[in-house]
Amino acid sequence: MTPELVTQEIQSALHEVFDPETGVNLVDLGLIYGVGWEAESGEAEVRMTFTTPACPAGEVMTDGVERRVALVPGVRSVRVEVGFEPRWTPDRITEEGRRALGW
Template sequence: MTETATAPTTTDPQAPNAAELSGPTSAIPAEELEQLTEDIIAALKTVYDPEIPVDIYELGLIYKVDIDDNRKVSIHMTLTAPGCPVAGEMPGWVENAVATAPGVQDVQVEMVFDPPWTPERMSEEAQVAIGWF
């Protein structure tokens, strides 16, 4: 993936789940890129942490999503804890879910632990779902 051919869609670590388009201009038309981004987020919201009744997107486990001009998606994600019992399976669940989004050509998921996940990364919706409000 070349930097000039990348249209990153990112979740800002300082603002949980604030998906935004930034970076270099994409060859993908803006409307199509917006729809693709929405479809990827919807797919991410179908994957749940088995120990917490909240999807991984609202939990703030998705740190970064890049979509290149060939519609290949690269995802950086984390877990609530490095020793999570589904650490080996969760990236596959994410890859399979995002691969179903219309227009996605390929998906790569990378597990990262920097910065470490904290409960502050959860959306307000996730906090309500687990009774923190």
């Protein structure tokens, strides 16, 4: 099981975690800043942000990420890092996300 493969699986899993307000998944909303996996410990790391620091659904999304990523084969633990540098901007939304938002 290569780190690239597991990282890809984690990215794919994050497409199944949705922002409760917009209904768009976190990857297409541009909230995921980075994903990593350490083969030795089996720990997955997800770096993410929210659309605003005062996001009322922030904890729900990080908990959802933890739960979903923990189901990826090879992942023994999950660490979610939330940061606001750089700040999220609408430019981070993917084409797929924009379509879902009505653009």
